[in-house]
Amino acid sequence: MEPVLCIERLSVGYAQRAANLEAVQQVSLAVAPGECLGIVGESGSGKTQVFMAAMGLLSRKASVSGSVRFAGSELLTAPPSSLNRVRGSKLTMIFQDPMTSLTPHLKIGVQLAEVLVRHAGMSWRDAWVQAGLMLERVQVPEHQRRLRQYPHELSGGMRQRVMIGMSLLCEPLLLIADEPTSALDATVQAQIIDLLRTVREGIGMALVLISHDFSVVAGLADKILVMYAGRVVECATAADLLSHPRHPYTAELLKCVPTLSGPRLQRLPTLAGQPPRPGEVSAGCAFAPRCPRAADRCRSERPPLADSADSQVACHFPLSS
């Protein structure tokens, strides 16, 4: 089946005085209709940059190359007017911080209804009714009253529900959720993940879930893609990747996830060292300095992302599955 989002050899660079900082390097990925793709990586691994580039949200300073096709049409070269027809209707995005993603001086109902008025050509009256129904669907209590409230009158979890509701108004083909739960506390986090699962099943849209937290991704994703230093290091189905990681980085990351069963640890395991700073180029594998399995070859030759059966891994010495 034709993928809904297809990113090919996407690179994002920032020109600095001396060098060109490569935030994203040659990333390719595809999201099938209705599929949930989890993107995992540390801060600065480029996971957000990939999708900001796809949405055309990067600053002018960024130089972007490669190709991003959404539902068959190229986004990177599209003029703003045609991009604006897609963004917010068929391709939507929600952000990490729901506290600041809503315009402070407009009522929730107006902000929701405006999306329908603009993208679906509804009248304000109809759009207002639809906005109320949507708030009910994303489980906002007292939804009729909330329509008339301002963003600062809602809690963080509630605002993220509103953002999710807003992104669903035009029945998108793909929702990009960039760390949707990172700014919320743990119980609300679980509710939001549940909500995303329910609404996704409801309208059969594809979902890209960006997170630094495996436990958030694990519950939702069909496929997981791991990024490190601007590159894809591993991509496999969620079940395979979680039970049999093949890239040492994935394996090390998974070891850091605290579990409830098993002996209680004195210290939580951590991954030693720091990820390379942007602009720090090495000929070999970017993870080599921190990798327990690194050999000389890893430091001199960069491993390509190799296909095997139904997974991809960029490692000279992958763990056997």
Next chain:
Amino acid sequence: MSGLAGEAIRRFKENRAAVIALLAISVVVALALVGPWINPNDIETLDWRHLGSPPGAQGAHWFGTDRLGRDLFARTLAGTRVSLGIGLVASVMSLCVGVGYGAVSGYRGGRIDNVMMRIIEILSGLPLIFFVILLTVIFGRNENLLFISIGAVGWLTMARIVRGQAMSIRQREFIEAAVASGAGAGRIIVRHVIPNVIGPVIVYATLMVPQIILFESFLSFLGLGVQEPRASLGTLIAEGAGEMEAASWILLVPGGFLAILLLSLNIVGDGLRDALDVKES
């Protein structure tokens, strides 16, 4: 009222000085507007029987007459109308042109911002007095020149203020969210940028009006503005300054009106700044 505006109005009402000042402005404005109907005297008729008579002494002239026997109340109200008119022109210019210009410049940034700001710098580099004198030389003495020249430069500072605000608002996440929802640049500026700068804008507009009124008085005092027999607060004060020792009311009446207007506008401006200073959530 739960809205943001309601909240601001409530805070403004709690500020007693600001409310009183607002009342004083309303009274002055009302007097200036209805003056010709409640006062039987006009601004240029000479009353030979009452030359330079003090206020209240003769029933016909409530605030007395000047040296030529013209009714001071009528002249002061006419002067107030001119001053308020100029204040109004300047604030309308700065609200319409200044806010729009600044918001576009700040939001678009980059080269557009660069060009737009250089234009502002060139305009504000013109010395205003020189500009007025030049216009007077070219077009002859005309009250409207005062409006034109003040209108032409009154919006520059506002544009700079709004630009600065727009630049910081552009970084906020709700703008990013709006872009991601498919809103175009024009829509974002009108719907998301301008409403969020409205607080400082209103405050600056109220504080600017007294400055402009003062500037008009200054020009008229120099003889560049409103000419006899028409009056503005500036010309009246200039005239009164000459008679200060013999007939102090000729200075004190227009001076008092100007002082009340300026003081009240400043207090209201401060009150608005406090009332509109919205702490986020």
